[in-house]
Amino acid sequence: MHDAERVAAQAVERHRREPSQLLQVLVETQDAIGYLPAAALTRIAGLLELPRSRVEGVAGFYSFLHTEPVGRFRILFSDNIIDRMLGSRALMERLCRRLGVSPGQVSPGGEASVDITSCTGMGDQGPAILVNGVAVTRLDEARVERIAALVHAGTPLAAWPAEFFRVDDNIRRRGALLGADFVPGSALQAAMKRGRNGWLEEMRVSGLRGRGGAGFTTAVKWGACRDAPGADKVVVCNADEGEPGTFKDRVLLASQADRVIEGMTLAAWATGARQGLLYLRGEYRYLLKHLRAVLAVRRAAGLLGARILGESGFDFDIDIHLGAGAYVCGEETALLESLEGKRGTPRIRPPFPVTHGYLGRPTVVNNVETLAKTTLIALQGGAAFAATGTPQSTGTKLLSISGDCAYSGVYEYPFGVTIEHVLEDCGAHDPQVVQVGGASGVTIASHEFHRRIAFEDVPTAGAFMVFDGRRDPFEMARNFVHFFAHESCGFCTPCRVGTALLKGYMDKLASGKGAKMDLADIEWLDRLLKNASHCGLGSSAPNPVIDTLLKFRPAYERRLVSLDFKPAFDLDAALETARRMTGRDDPAAHLDRREEV
Amino acid sequence: MGGTFLFDGQPVPFEDGQTILQAARAAGRYIPHLCWHPDFPPHGSCKLCIVKVGGRHVSSCALPARDGMEVESNTPEINGERRALLQMLFVEGNHFCPSCEKSGNCQLQALAYELDMSSARFAHFFPDRPVDASHPDVLLDFNRCIFCELCVRASRDVDGKGVFALTDRGIHKHLVVNAESGRLADTDFAVTDRAADICPVGVILRKRVGFAVPIGERKYDRASISTVAMEKGE
Ligand SMILES: Cc1cc2nc3c(=O)[nH]c(=O)nc-3n(C[C@H](O)[C@H](O)[C@H](O)COP(=O)(O)O)c2cc1C
Ligand code: SF4
Ligand code: FES
Numbered sequence: 001m002h003d004a005e006r007v008a009a010q011a012v013e014r015h016r017r018e019p020s021q022l023l024q025v026l027v028e029t030q031d032a033i034g035y036l037p038a039a040a041l042t043r044i045a046g047l048l049e050l051p052r053s054r055v056e057g058v059a060g061f062y063s064f065l066h067t068e069p070v071g072r073f074r075i076l077f078s079d080n081i082i083d084r085m086l087g088s089r090a091l092m093e094r095l096c097r098r099l100g101v102s103p104g105q106v107s108p109g110g111e112a113s114v115d116i117t118s119c120t121g122m123g124d125q126g127p128a129i130l131v132n133g134v135a136v137t138r139l140d141e142a143r144v145e146r147i148a149a150l151v152h153a154g155t156p157l158a159a160w161p162a163e164f165f166r167v168d169d170n171i172r173r174r175g176a177l178l179g180a181d182f183v184p185g186s187a188l189q190a191a192m193k194r195g196r197n198g199w200l201e202e203m204r205v206s207g208l209r210g211r212g213g214a215g216f217t218t219a220v221k222w223g224a225c226r227d228a229p230g231a232d233k234v235v236v237c238n239a240d241e242g243e244p245g246t247f248k249d250r251v252l253l254a255s256q257a258d259r260v261i262e263g264m265t266l267a268a269w270a271t272g273a274r275q276g277l278l279y280l281r282g283e284y285r286y287l288l289k290h291l292r293a294v295l296a297v298r299r300a301a302g303l304l305g306a307r308i309l310g311e312s313g314f315d316f317d318i319d320i321h322l323g324a325g326a327y328v329c330g331e332e333t334a335l336l337e338s339l340e341g342k343r344g345t346p347r348i349r350p351p352f353p354v355t356h357g358y359l360g361r362p363t364v365v366n367n368v369e370t371l372a373k374t375t376l377i378a379l380q381g382g383a384a385f386a387a388t389g390t391p392q393s394t395g396t397k398l399l400s401i402s403g404d405c406a407y408s409g410v411y412e413y414p415f416g417v418t419i420e421h422v423l424e425d426c427g428a429h430d431p432q433v434v435q436v437g438g439a440s441g442v443t444i445a446s447h448e449f450h451r452r453i454a455f456e457d458v459p460t461a462g463a464f465m466v467f468d469g470r471r472d473p474f475e476m477a478r479n480f481v482h483f484f485a486h487e488s489c490g491f492c493t494p495c496r497v498g499t500a501l502l503k504g505y506m507d508k509l510a511s512g513k514g515a516k517m518d519l520a521d522i523e524w525l526d527r528l529l530k531n532a533s534h535c536g537l538g539s540s541a542p543n544p545v546i547d548t549l550l551k552f553r554p555a556y557e558r559r560l561v562s563l564d565f566k567p568a569f570d571l572d573a574a575l576e577t578a579r580r581m582t583g584r585d586d587p588a589a590h591l592d593r594r595e596e597v
Numbered sequence: 598m599g600g601t602f603l604f605d606g607q608p609v610p611f612e613d614g615q616t617i618l619q620a621a622r623a624a625g626r627y628i629p630h631l632c633w634h635p636d637f638p639p640h641g642s643c644k645l646c647i648v649k650v651g652g653r654h655v656s657s658c659a660l661p662a663r664d665g666m667e668v669e670s671n672t673p674e675i676n677g678e679r680r681a682l683l684q685m686l687f688v689e690g691n692h693f694c695p696s697c698e699k700s701g702n703c704q705l706q707a708l709a710y711e712l713d714m715s716s717a718r719f720a721h722f723f724p725d726r727p728v729d730a731s732h733p734d735v736l737l738d739f740n741r742c743i744f745c746e747l748c749v750r751a752s753r754d755v756d757g758k759g760v761f762a763l764t765d766r767g768i769h770k771h772l773v774v775n776a777e778s779g780r781l782a783d784t785d786f787a788v789t790d791r792a793a794d795i796c797p798v799g800v801i802l803r804k805r806v807g808f809a810v811p812i813g814e815r816k817y818d819r820a821s822i823s824t825v826a827m828e829k830g831e
Contacts, residue, residue, distance in 0.1 A: 038777050039777070041777075042777045050759075051753075051758070051759025051760075051762065051775045052775050052776070052777065053759055053760070053761060053762035053764075053773050053774060053775040054759060054762050056762065056764050056773050057762040057763050057764040057773065059764070060764030060765040060766070060773075061764070061765070061766050326766075343763070343766070348639065348641045348656075348659045350661070485767060485768070486767065487767070488766070488767040488768070489766050489767065490744070490763075490765075490766045490767040490768065490769070490770035491642050491744075492641070492642050492643075492644055493642065493643050493644050493645075493682050493685050493686060493743075493744075494644055494682060494685070496689070496744075496767060496768055496770065497685035497686070497688070497689045497768065498685065499767070499768075500689070500722070500767070500768035501685070501688075501719050501720075504720060521718075521719070524681065527678075528678060528681050528682070531647070531654040531678060532644045532647050532654055532678060532682065533644075534641060534642070534644070534656070
């Protein structure tokens with residue numbers, strides 16, 4: 001048997017021929033071979049008894065899976081606007097020159113390929129890259145030169161300087177969660193003492209709302225799952241953290257993993273779930289070993305597994321699933337599809353996951369931070385938790401702060417803090433714009449800095465990107481539009497086509513060919529995306545454009561040529577073939593140089 | 598239990614479990630649709646069936662009807678948005694109606710007439726999508742695919758074969774067939790499959806029967822798509 005097929009077969013067997021493990025099988029097969037050859041896909045399909053077309057469909061969906069050969073070193077530059085402000089583009093060009101490769105291509109000898117990828121969650125220590133899936137931080141020219149040398153020498157990743165892979169927590173401000181010590185098991189003991197119902201009641205009193213974006217009340221979600229018919233309930237931790245500029249879940253997973261996993265166990269106690277799944281974004285796979293170790297220690301301590309803390313009937317354990325580069329998989333129903341080994345396409349809702357979730361079973365999906373916060377509620381009680389924050393936003397919020405400020409990192413604030421206050425703390429000297437909540441969030445102009453971080457005012461999943469007077473809000477919006485076009489799952493018409501069209505318009509404006517009519521088209525597309533999209537990705541994709549058009553319209557108008565209509569079709573460029581064929585390059589062979597004739 | 602909701606101001610009865618679109622159809626009220634088909638569960642991807650309920654846009658093919666709902670469908674606002682969705686579908690593929698064998702039987706074309714789409718408005722993508730003529734009985738012209746997944750669903754759920762699937766994502770999403778070679782001839786697809794006659798546009802075409810009915814005398818040449826849908830249940 002061919003090597004690739006043997007490797008694929010081994011991966012399938014490791015996952016007990018479970019079709020729901022398809023994505024994990026593909027990830028592991030690629031780890032061993034470098035990419036996914038056609039024969040490997042055929043073999044995997046055969047062993048899992050799935051149509052080959054479905055396997056091909058899944059392999060094609062995820063950015064980090066390759067069905068064509070890639071370089072022995074696959075280098076991906078995080079392309080968030082923050083990485084760019086830190087010089088990522090120039091560094092990528094330098095590396096490409098050193099390796100003799102152009103972006104998106106494989107070097108002639110097959111040693112390396114270089115490309116861009118969506119935000120890797122290292123905005124506080126960028127510019128960042130992924131090398132064969134592993135995060136490398138704080139790139140500068142010197143580091144690029146050393147990486148080029150290591151790649152040329154074929155030095156295996158394991159022998160690269162450990163310093164390259166250092167990821168700091170950068171915790172700058174500690175509140176109730178980050179400031180307190182935590183004894184594993186203590187929150188569980190407190191909640192179990194209250195009984196399952198008493199614990200859910202405590203959650204209700206806390207008023208805790210989800211920290212993943214939508215802000216749904218956690219106790220209501222847990223109660224609905226508990227009451228849903230079906231005995232085999234599931235708790236899922238959403239550690240996909242794909243929103244550009246967000247990295248607080250990374251820090252929680254790295255330094256507060258016990259709290260996160262105990263939070264999942266607390267959810268199991270409330271709902272009666274026996275199975276837990278943690279969906280870890282591919283970009284954070286460097287955390288896999290650490291998380292597995294934490295799970296093992298907790299199993300040994302009786303905090304996971306059968307009869308947790310000696311309680312008969314309280315059985316719960318957790319598996320970790322790895323994502324493979326798809327922002328949409330953070331959307332909870334796409335995440336469930338991905339956990340089932342499918343393309344990450346959001347489901348039709350209703351039904352909701354609390355009644356029909358993972359494999360059709362009642363499922364709670366919660367964000368990393370939400371789950372970590374539940375340990376505070378178990379330990380201090382719901383009323384104490386609700387004493388901080390605002391009436392509709394209880395407790396604290398972790399912010400991932402990056403961009404034009406002196407101290408990037410993670411800050412914990414009680415809800416209700418003003419943007420002004422945060423800007424002062426993080427040492428922002430000339431802040432003009434703050435993008436709160438990531439690419440899909442809200443663009444805040446300086447006259448709004450008095451506004452508050454809270455569900456009542458400026459809601460956020462945690463990103464807080466600062467831009468000073470040197471920056472161009474249009475370029476920020478354009479960067480985010482590219483992000484959404486790249487990440488659209490392509491399921492529904494408005495988002496699949498709308499994000500691609502919007503990208504075209506923004507690029508047309510950027511190239512100085514925009515016309516007034518394009519602004520009307522952009523606003524029309526914004527409306528269609530908002531109204532007609534199937535999921536939150538499409539409906540929030542136009543947010544940065546809507547906000548910047550409203551608040552920074554001159555940044556757009558500056559780019560317009562005065563005409564009402566200017567075709568996107570470039571007549572002069574279309575003559576290029578004819579020029580090449582006739583060997584001409586004189587002014588008369590150019591439309592835009594006719595006046596010189 | 599069931600109940601009644603208001604559809605463009607008129608009461609429409611519904612039975613439990615019926616979606617807005619199903620109940621409206623049963624009451625003789627047409628809502629445009631492309632990815633929905635009476636024989637299959639809702640898919641919810643094309644979004645042609647959007648309506649407004651209580652000021653919010655929803656997919657009427659997928660949302661269960663509820664008592665007392667107020668649904669807006671045939672309004673300038675919603676039809677304008679539907680037209681734009683059609684324009685999006687036209688520019689993302691390569692649709693040349695005059696030379697297409699499906700002209701007159703194509704739901705995309707028929708809806709464009711129904712909704713007065715007179716231009717493509719947006720810049721064309723002109724994607725490169727090679728055709729697959731390998732199969733003895735059927736031609737696949739991917740240029741016209743609108744990703745309704747009806748072939749995917751019919752082959753998987755009715756024929757039990759899984760001949761079709763989608764791969765890649767976003768604007769690069771495309772149809773593939775169940776063969777390592779990528780050729781339809783190397784799958785177990787048969788012209789008698791349900792998937793062979795489900796395509797609402799002109800991707801899956803039978804060979805040797807083209808133009809048997811002349812253009813001008815076809816289904817949607819004779820009656821509008823809303824009339825066909827309401828009178829023949831198609
Ligand atoms: C496009 C999209 C991406 C999302 N990404 C994430 C994510 O990375 N992490 C997350 O916790 N929630 C994400 N969400 C929100 C989830 O759908 C879901 O609301 C959340 O996980 C629920 O957890 P919570 O109630 O604890 O916030 C995303 C939503 C959308 C629409
Ligand atoms: S809105 Fe975008 S991401 Fe969401 S289902 Fe539609 S295409 Fe997919
Ligand atoms: S018919 Fe409802 S989304 Fe296509």
